[in-house]
Amino acid sequence: MGEPGALSPKQLEENFCKDIHPPLNLNQASIEASRCYFCYDAPCIKACPTEINIPSFIRKISTGNLKGAAIDILSENIFGGACARVCPVETLCEEGCVRNTAEDKPVAIGLLQRHATDWLFEKKIQPFERKNLKQKRIAVVGAGPAGLSCAHRLAVLGYDVIVFEAKKKLGGLNEYGLAPYKMVNDFAQKEIAFILEVGGIKVELEKEFGRDFSMAELRKEFEAVFLGVGLSGVNALKLESENMPGVLNAVDFISDLRQTKNLSAVALGKRVVVIGGGSTAIDIAVESKRLGASSVTLVYRRGFSEMKATSVEIEFAQNNGVLIETWARAKKLIGNSKGISSVEFERTQSGSSEIFTLPCDTLFKAIGQILIPEKLGDVKEFLEITNGRILVNDERRTTLKNVFAGGDCVNGGKLTVVSVQDGKVAAEAIHKELS
Amino acid sequence: MADLTCKIAGVKSPNPFWLASAPPTDKAYNVIRAFKAGWGGVVWKTLGEDPPVVNVSSRYGAVEYNGQRMMGFNNIELISDRPLALNLEEIKAVKKEWPDRALIVSLMVPCNELSWKNILKKVEETNADGVELNFGCPHGMSERGMGSAVGQVPEYIEMVTRWCKTHTQMPVFVKLTPNISDIRKPARAAKAGGADAISLINTINSITRVDLDQMAPEPVVDGKGTHGGYCGPAVKPIALNMVSEISRDPATRGMAISGIGGISNWRDAAEFMALGSTSVQVCTAAMHYGFKIVDDMIEGLSHWMDEKKYRKLSDFVGAATPNTTDWQYLNLNFKTIAKIDQTKCIGCGLCYIACEDTSHQSISVKAQNRKNIFEVIEEECVGCNLCAHVCPVQDCITMIPQESKKPYLNWTEHPNNPQSKI
Ligand SMILES: Cc1cc2nc3c(=O)[nH]c(=O)nc-3n(C[C@H](O)[C@H](O)[C@H](O)COP(=O)(O)OP(=O)(O)OC[C@H]3O[C@@H](n4cnc5c(N)ncnc54)[C@H](O)[C@@H]3O)c2cc1C
Ligand SMILES: Cc1cc2nc3c(=O)[nH]c(=O)nc-3n(C[C@H](O)[C@H](O)[C@H](O)COP(=O)(O)O)c2cc1C
Ligand code: SF4
Numbered sequence: 097m098g099e100p101g102a103l104s105p106k107q108l109e110e111n112f113c114k115d116i117h118p119p120l121n122l123n124q125a126s127i128e129a130s131r132c133y134f135c136y137d138a139p140c141i142k143a144c145p146t147e148i149n150i151p152s153f154i155r156k157i158s159t160g161n162l163k164g165a166a167i168d169i170l171s172e173n174i175f176g177g178a179c180a181r182v183c184p185v186e187t188l189c190e191e192g193c194v195r196n197t198a199e200d201k202p203v204a205i206g207l208l209q210r211h212a213t214d215w216l217f218e219k220k221i222q223p224f225e226r227k228n229l230k231q232k233r234i235a236v237v238g239a240g241p242a243g244l245s246c247a248h249r250l251a252v253l254g255y256d257v258i259v260f261e262a263k264k265k266l267g268g269l270n271e272y273g274l275a276p277y278k279m280v281n282d283f284a285q286k287e288i289a290f291i292l293e294v295g296g297i298k299v300e301l302e303k304e305f306g307r308d309f310s311m312a313e314l315r316k317e318f319e320a321v322f323l324g325v326g327l328s329g330v331n332a333l334k335l336e337s338e339n340m341p342g343v344l345n346a347v348d349f350i351s352d353l354r355q356t357k358n359l360s361a362v363a364l365g366k367r368v369v370v371i372g373g374g375s376t377a378i379d380i381a382v383e384s385k386r387l388g389a390s391s392v393t394l395v396y397r398r399g400f401s402e403m404k405a406t407s408v409e410i411e412f413a414q415n416n417g418v419l420i421e422t423w424a425r426a427k428k429l430i431g432n433s434k435g436i437s438s439v440e441f442e443r444t445q446s447g448s449s450e451i452f453t454l455p456c457d458t459l460f461k462a463i464g465q466i467l468i469p470e471k472l473g474d475v476k477e478f479l480e481i482t483n484g485r486i487l488v489n490d491e492r493r494t495t496l497k498n499v500f501a502g503g504d505c506v507n508g509g510k511l512t513v514v515s516v517q518d519g520k521v522a523a524e525a526i527h528k529e530l531s
Numbered sequence: 532m533a534d535l536t537c538k539i540a541g542v543k544s545p546n547p548f549w550l551a552s553a554p555p556t557d558k559a560y561n562v563i564r565a566f567k568a569g570w571g572g573v574v575w576k577t578l579g580e581d582p583p584v585v586n587v588s589s590r591y592g593a594v595e596y597n598g599q600r601m602m603g604f605n606n607i608e609l610i611s612d613r614p615l616a617l618n619l620e621e622i623k624a625v626k627k628e629w630p631d632r633a634l635i636v637s638l639m640v641p642c643n644e645l646s647w648k649n650i651l652k653k654v655e656e657t658n659a660d661g662v663e664l665n666f667g668c669p670h671g672m673s674e675r676g677m678g679s680a681v682g683q684v685p686e687y688i689e690m691v692t693r694w695c696k697t698h699t700q701m702p703v704f705v706k707l708t709p710n711i712s713d714i715r716k717p718a719r720a721a722k723a724g725g726a727d728a729i730s731l732i733n734t735i736n737s738i739t740r741v742d743l744d745q746m747a748p749e750p751v752v753d754g755k756g757t758h759g760g761y762c763g764p765a766v767k768p769i770a771l772n773m774v775s776e777i778s779r780d781p782a783t784r785g786m787a788i789s790g791i792g793g794i795s796n797w798r799d800a801a802e803f804m805a806l807g808s809t810s811v812q813v814c815t816a817a818m819h820y821g822f823k824i825v826d827d828m829i830e831g832l833s834h835w836m837d838e839k840k841y842r843k844l845s846d847f848v849g850a851a852t853p854n855t856t857d858w859q860y861l862n863l864n865f866k867t868i869a870k871i872d873q874t875k876c877i878g879c880g881l882c883y884i885a886c887e888d889t890s891h892q893s894i895s896v897k898a899q900n901r902k903n904i905f906e907v908i909e910e911e912c913v914g915c916n917l918c919a920h921v922c923p924v925q926d927c928i929t930m931i932p933q934e935s936k937k938p939y940l941n942w943t944e945h946p947n948n949p950q951s952k953i
Contacts, residue, residue: 130598136880
């Protein structure tokens with residue numbers, strides 16, 4: 097299948113290695129910072145899952161105190177750099193900005209956040225330091241944003257942290273999932289290096305929980321455990337011949353795409369159909385288009401307003417040439433042992449019986465990810481898992497003492513920033529528990 | 532269409548907008564461009580005796596506030612650094628070419644009668660419309676006994692003004708320095724000396740900022756700095772007050788005033804005129820944006836006058852002076868209360884925190900549907916206006932004058948006043 101080489105290497109580089117939201121220059125940052133009103137009880141803070149003190153950091157940018165600004169951000173959100181790049185700010189902090197009401201144009205909080213954190217990284221300043229070393233060991237399973245956020249906060253609080261990660265690289269979906277044009281120049285790894293620099297965090301790569309070690313062992317060896325294992329399974333369409341060639345899981349394809357050294361060699365068909373309505377669906381659709389697919393149609397079973405993807409994401413996909421079909425459900429996959437050739441859809445609006453067929457050589461499934469408890473060894477014996485989520489309370493405690501969890505594995509798949517907050521909250525709860 | 536023609540101390544100009552004596556009026560080239568752009572007059576950059584002064588390199592400092600460049604501006608330049616004869620020659624040529632525009636020559640020479648007499652003779656030969664005595668420059672020249680060194684001593688002002696009135700027929704404008712505690716004294720002195728008009732303000736002594744790397748005040752000249760003259764939008768309130776003090780002082784009431792200081796647009800100009808200026812002069816705004824700004828000044832003033840049915844400038848010049856009084860005569864029974872227009876409120880909470888932390892705790896906050904609702908507690912509100920000033924939304928918070936049953940009562944009559952007359 098597929099036709100590598102449809103686009104020139106130069107075009108591919110343009111499509112994948114160029115930042116879609118380029119950083120602000122000094123001038124732009126100073127103008128933008130001056131737009132912040134320094135609100136009392138600012139709505140933007142409440143709209144940020146990690147509760148960064150936004151007016152404070154923006155004011156610091158405007159006074160030239162960039163170090164203070166970056167510290168404001170990173171002390172609430174150690175992945176402030178990644179979040180500045182990938183947060184759907186239009187539904188988070190910037191949605192809260194009072195400037196929306198008066199003039200329909202919020203302060204560009206995300207870009208200002210990037211301005212401050214980029215400055216700190218460029219200056220190679222390490223603002224964190226470990227204090228009150230505790231000689232207590234905590235295990236963190238999974239090195240995505242949830243796990244690493246937890247590990248960092250614990251290390252700063254003086255704990256010794258061991259991070260177990262199944263994959264070859266740290267970062268979870270920061271490294272294997274987020275769209276390349278949002279995280280250019282290997283930013284995920286640079287950010288993680290900064291996070292680990294504080295010390296006290298030992299990393300064990302290619303150590304898979306459930307296969308290489310068990311919950312029983314962790315409980316014996318560590319004072320507390322944090323699970324940030326994300327979601328390892330993918331929802332199925334539950335249609336016949338779902339395994340035929342050309343029918344792919346979006347997340348697996350994206351994971352390979354993020355790791356490839358040679359974009360020209362990535363195999364992709366000419367006509368692509370994507371099923372789903374969240375940001376993964378948007379990402380795979382845009383990435384397909386940017387890889388050179390001649391047509392990409394995204395099909396969602398309900399309407400635009402029901403899509404999980406934000407209006408900004410939808411518009412971005414449309415601007416990239418993605419066609420979006422709403423109110424349609426895949427009914428039948430058509431093809432043979434060589435591969436898929438078309439998909440038959442039916443309308444989901446009541447009263448409509450329209451059936452239509454979209455020819456394709458690649459079908460991406462992007463209808464959500466799930467937790468597969470079986471992959472986590474003996475976990476089920478200890479913890480309550482309902483609806484594919486590990487059950488936790490406000491402090492991110494599981495039903496088992498001294499075992500905490502956070503991120504996609506407790507919420508079914510939300511956002512990077514939500515996972516970061518979970519890790520931070522859990523670390524504070526662990527600290528409270530152990531001191 | 533309103534009539535913008537202006538006449539001050541016998542000097543006529545097609546509109547009241549003049550360029551103040553400064554770099555924009557330094558030579559024929561600039562002045563001709565200014566006249567082409569529509570300026571009604573200029574006060575030529577101050578002339579002194581030969582040999583010309585020497586200027587330093589690195590001359591201006593500025594205050595930027597929250598993204599607004601040159602909100603305040605300062606300079607350590609001296610008077611014209613070109614030969615006197617060259618200036619005079621250009622002045623003569625320009626006046627000849629532009630007879631309808633006002634052309635005033637600013638002067639600063641040592642404090643002896645002969646020096647003034649000599650230079651006045653030379654200026655007369657140019658056919659300029661008048662002279663302006665620069666008693667204002669607060670830096671450099673004052674160290675040499677000129678500029679504000681004269682302007683700070685009312686007796687000197689009177690003396691020099693009288694010399695000038697004795698030695699020339701030209702109208703004499705006296706330009707005052709604001710670097711003095713009571714502006715009425717030098718104004719009275721100018722009047723006593725026979726001045727035809729006064730111009731104010733010149734620049735205010737200042738240091739705009741300190742370069743924290745070089746540890747020296749800006750502008751930094753080879754590692755050192757000095758105080759300079761402050762001007763631009765930041766000085767407008769100070770200038771307005773000084774103009775009003777003079778125009779309502781019984782001793783100087785009715786004296787022709789050319790208002791200067793932070794004027795950037797027609798509205799600023801109208802305010803100076805409402806407080807008693809017959810013409811206005813502009814420097815910083817022109818240095819910031821170029822001569823083109825006069826376009827909107829002329830048009831804006833004219834449209835506003837049409838709207839208010841003022842047919843000529845004298846219809847509103849000084850109109851706000853009778854309403855400018857001393858604190859003791861303000862009505863203590865007047866009450867105004869803030870009102871927040873909930874349909875305009877964006878929920879920033881700036882009014883709340885300002886009143887709560889620093890004023891009278893008269894705004895309440897309550898959360899409603901994840902949004903904060905701010906309301907004025909009318910019984911507590913003293914009508915200080917702080918909330919209306921901090922609110923970033925136009926017309927969201929307004930001050931509503933309250934109906935009062937009590938009669939006018941001022942401090943001189945108030946029971947709490949130990950010196951009360953009643
Ligand atoms: C394609 C895609 C695009 C996205 N785009 C955005 C976006 O633009 N903005 C945004 O805010 N969010 C986005 N998200 C969501 C975001 O990436 C996730 O919410 C976030 O990464 C979840 O963090 P986590 O730490 O919980 O899990 P993950 O990031 O999934 O990290 C889990 C880690 O645990 C490891 N692990 C799993 N099982 C084991 C085991 N048994 N033993 C050891 N280690 C294990 C995994 O290898 C992984 O490293 C996107 C998600 C996807 C799939
Ligand atoms: C660079 C500069 C040089 C100036 N030189 C003179 C001068 O030679 N003579 C003078 O009377 N005033 C001089 N002034 C003062 C201006 O004429 C004017 O009084 C003052 O700047 C206030 O007006 P503004 O706020 O519109 O600038 C100078 C001002 C500046 C900024
Ligand atoms: S809500 Fe908007 S304007 Fe107010 S503080 Fe936050 S960013 Fe600034």
